[in-house]
Amino acid sequence: MDRRELRRKWEELHNNPEARKALRPEILSSWERSYQYGVDPYMKTNPNVVTAAELERLKSKNEFLMRAARPVMENLVRFIAGTRCAVSLSDANTTALIILGDDEAAEWAKRGNLIEGSIWLEKLVGTQGGSLGLAQGKPTAVWGYEHFTLMGSVCDGFYAPIWDQGEIIGGFGLTLPAGRGNEDSLGMIVEAARHVESIIALKRAKEFQQEIVDSMPEGLMVVKEDGEIVCMNQECLTTLRLNIGNPLGQNLMNVLEPSVENQRFVNLVTRSRKVSDERMTITRNGDQIQVNITCNTMRQPGYTVINVRESRRVNHMIRNWTGGNAKFTFDDFIGNDPSLNQIINNAKVAASTNSNLLLTGESGTGKDLIAQAIHNHSIRRNKPFVAINCAALPRDLIASELFGYEDGAFTGARKGGNMGKFELADQGTIFLDEIGDMPLSLQATLLRVLEERKVARLGGNKMIPVDVRVIAATNKDIENQVRKNRFRQDLYYRLAVVKLNIPPLKDRGNDIELLANYFVANFCSAMGKPRMKIAADVLKAFMEYDWPGNVRELQNVIEGAVQLNTGKVLTLDQIQHQLLPLSSKESENTAPYSTLEEFEKQMIIDCLKKHKGNRSETAKDLGMSRRTLYRRMKKCGIS
DSSP states (O other), X not given: OOHHHHHHHHHHHHHOHHHHTTSOHHHHHHHHHHHHHTOOTTOOSOOOBOOHHHHHXXXXXXXXXXXXXXXXXXXXXXXXXXXXXXEEEEETTOBEEEEEOOHHHHHHHHTTTOOTTBBOOHHHHOSOHHHHHHHHTSOEEEOGGGSSSHHHHTEEEEEEEEEETXXXXXXXXXXXXXXXXXXXHHHHHHHHHHHHHHHHHHHHHHHHHXXXXXXXXXXXXXXXXXXXXXXXXXXXXXXXXOOOSOOTTSBHHHHSOSOHHHHHHHHHHTSOOOEEEEEEEEEEXXXXXXXEEEEEEOSSTTEXXXXXXXXXXXXXXXXXXXXXXXXOOGGGOOOOOHHHHHHHHHHHHHHTSOOOEEEEOOTTSOHHHHHHHHHHTSTTTTSOEEEEETTTSOHHHHHHHHHEEOTTSSTTOOTTOEEOHHHHTTTSEEEEETGGGSOHHHHHHHHHHHHHSEEEOBTOOOEEEOOOEEEEEESSOHHHHHXXXXXXXXXXXXXXXXXXXXXXXXXXXXXXXXXXXXXXXXXXXXXXXXXXXXXXXXXXXXXXXXXXXXXXXXHHHHHHHHHHOOSSEEOHHHHHHHHOOOOTTTOSOOSOOSSHHHHHHHHHHHHHHHTTTOHHHHHHHHTSOHHHHHHHHHHHTOO
């Protein structure tokens, strides 16, 4: 059909409603809507074009679609070169975003104003391929005379929508002179649209996978055996202190700065072998980063998956798993005694520094609680608090507990080694309880750690930096230990930068009654019993008693009394039984005592007889120092 015949056919359809009934139903419906919209049939060019600013906004909004579609459009244009075809990409509102074609096609398209930013909605330009295809949601062909406007009647137009996640996000258009289009023309842009949909789906899948990978709380990367980075998440970039944009395709050795440590790291992760939680050092801008890495090989040969975790975070997780938390604060202390208040005030001041502390005092005075409160009052409060009792461990295990050990360091060593308490406490506080019982041979090692702020695991030669605040505690006369060469003087001065002596319970006056009532209320609540009172003679006996076990002894005595008591008042006979129960073999006098002082006196006499007057053995058996034994003998009138 030549242009003259085409024009005659188009005009007949407009002039003769009966002739329009021969149109395809979807075309006829669109013509009727176009009449209702008031579209000018003799429109020769599309006047509906967005502003330059609006076009830039639409391109930015549809950048994802345009990046996926442009390479496909360029390939299509090369395939149909010389056919005067114009290939267009429009958004979901039929606004043209990209127009491609050879020079002749571009010139021909401009006659109808088919340019970037032109809008091809049915209500604006009547029936044409883009608006009809968008309305139907399927590929559409509109032949020359089927177009509602005169400018469209000289073209064959084809449109294929581009779908993403159940919605039309745009579409491909193919426009060529009337009579040159065919079913293959529609097939080409349909395949092009499907290709773009596949690209978009793949990109979305990759972005989704990357989002999952980036959400992981530990670093992840995949490398080839030649060091090329295939995958790396954001946490890995953060852990390795890398600020390189997109690392994919780069070589790991080029990403990391040249150093012996970094070369060792690259060699390890590119060997395509399994590695379990091995500690490595990475250097970055002169700083050393301690990391734990785990490597696993993939089914596809030559690829390794590496998990990278900063050692400090590993230590933090282990501390949480093992419950190494400081729960006690200064607000938890019960008492109004000036001696205790002075210690708490001094401890608060000490908490604001990073100086090492030495806490002294009798057993049961709460040195461990003071240590927790100092940690929770310091800038390290959100970091680890790790406690170790130096007297509770066998001497040959203290070093491995404090400093850790490497794989194979000794018989029975855990495979892969183990980190010590100093490593676990990095950035936080380590509490060394009963420091006076630490062997002399280990004191030199501890001194070196305090001076150098580095530890070396047993069986290893690598120095591991640690930032730890040390709080030590002892119930021994540490100065006397130093004088007798049982404790290193230089270590003592290192530990006792700040020294706090916790007062015993017997020297805290009315705090005994406050604590007793507090413990009664707590235990009654915990055991589901009604609130009990403490008899007046019990309180009097408490005030007269020396409390060799201090607050811990008072707490245990009341817990036992509350548990066994069936009444509403704690009586003296119950308390006497809870304090120091003696079997008939241990005491020649099993008669009840009217006061705790009489009970204590008889206990000391019995113990002296047991050890044939040996006061050192007697004091040891009673769990007190000789000085305390002499004081109590004098108080009880024992010569």
